[in-house]
Amino acid sequence: MQNLKKLLKYLGVFALFLIAFLGIYLLLAFGFSKIGVAAEATNTAPNIPAYILTNGVHTDIVMPVKTAQIDWSENMPYTNTVSKDSMMNFLAIGWGDKGFYLETPEWSDLKFSVAFKAAFSLSTSAIHATYYKKMTEGEDCVKMQLTEDQYGRLITYIQESLITDSNGDYIFINTDQMYGKTDAFYDAKGSYNMSHTCNTWTNNALKACGQKAALWTPFDSGIFEHYQ
Numbered sequence: 001m002q003n004l005k006k007l008l009k010y011l012g013v014f015a016l017f018l019i020a021f022l023g024i025y026l027l028l029a030f031g032f033s034k035i036g037v038a039a040e041a042t043n044t045a046p047n048i049p050a051y052i053l054t055n056g057v058h059t060d061i062v063m064p065v066k067t068a069q070i071d072w073s074e075n076m077p078y079t080n081t082v083s084k085d086s087m088m089n090f091l092a093i094g095w096g097d098k099g100f101y102l103e104t105p106e107w108s109d110l111k112f113s114v115a116f117k118a119a120f121s122l123s124t125s126a127i128h129a130t131y132y133k134k135m136t137e138g139e140d141c142v143k144m145q146l147t148e149d150q151y152g153r154l155i156t157y158i159q160e161s162l163i164t165d166s167n168g169d170y171i172f173i174n175t176d177q178m179y180g181k182t183d184a185f186y187d188a189k190g191s192y193n194m195s196h197t198c199n200t201w202t203n204n205a206l207k208a209c210g211q212k213a214a215l216w217t218p219f220d221s222g223i224f225e226h227y228q
Contacts, residue, residue, distance in 0.1 A: 025194060033214040033222025040210035046145035050154070050209075052202065052227065053092055053141050054220040059202040060092035060128070061154070062135060069148065070155050075170050076129050076184065083181035088131035093158055095201040097192035098126040101185060102177045125190050126173060127162055130183040142227040144211055154209035161201070163187040199223060 051062035065072050065088055078086045100123075137143050146154065162170050163186075173185040190196070197218040206213040206223070214222040 029216075029218050029222070033217035033219065033225070035215035036226050037207055037213045037215060039212045040150075042147050042150070042210070044147040044149065046147045046150070048146040048148065048151045050144045050146050050151070051090075051092075051135050051137075051141055052144070052206070052223060053135075054224065056140070057220060058094060058096065058198050059220045059223060060094040060130070061158070061202055061205050062090050062092040062132070062141075063151070063154070065089055065091050065131070067151070069152060072129075076186065078131065080172050080184040081131060081182050082178055085131070085182060088133055088182065090132040090135055092128075092130040092132060094128045094130075094198055095125060095161055095188055095190075096128065096198040097123050098173075098185075098187075099123045100192070101126050101128055102173070102175055123191065125188040125192055127158075127170075127186045127188045128179075128183060129186060130180070132182070139224075142224065146209055146211075150209040150211070154205060157205050157208040161188050161190065163189055194218065 048067060049064065053060045053062050063072070072091045073086070073088075076091070078084050078088065135141060135143070165171055171187040173187060175185060178184070190201075192198070195218070199220050199222065200216065200218055202220075203213050203217050203223055212226045214226060217223060
């Protein structure tokens with residue numbers, strides 16, 4: 001009985017610590033996401049369309065498949081998708097926890113082990129690349145215009161997030177867990193954790209190419225509120 005009381009006491013202390021930790025985390029997330037980083041001033045007229053896309057939880061950066069600077073389909077070929085449709089005009093790029101991407105196609109599939117590893121940097125990461133024929137602006141999709149220099153920096157940011165093989169090619173993850181017919185996964189650098197989430201990666205991408213962003217945010221809402 002004495003041991004049981006001690007156990008319950010320790011569990012109570014742990015629960016209080018966990019509640020306090022989550023409360024501080026959410027408070028910091030709310031506060032820092034409200035602090036905006038302004039878009040950089042430029043003397044060059046922006047002429048490259050790009051988008052920020054959300055599914056309500058996770059954000060992607062969307063770019064034209066082909067421009068004078070890069071053809072994304074060369075290193076992320078259409079043939080890696082189920083449809084193999086080469087008539088796509090836009091590519092959405094998102095970064096995240098590899099286990100979460102591949103083992104949790106629906107929230108109902110979420111396992112505690114996957115969530116725990118993702119929260120504490122115990123897993124590897126992946127890039128999710130999805131092709132689209134067109135983009136439709138709305139509450140879940142906002143448009144930006146980038147200069148060639150800004151787009152070049154965005155390209156570099158994304159490329160530096162990807163792992164390459166000895167030939168310099170992106171490493172395609174051959175899996176049956178695709179989300180649709182036009183997407184594919186690639187091995188990526190870094191580890192997902194509570195301070196560096198998929199949305200933090202997107203927010204940092206916006207900073208890298210001189211666009212409006214939050215000072216820091218783990219959530220998609222922290223990005224989109226600066227584009228309202």
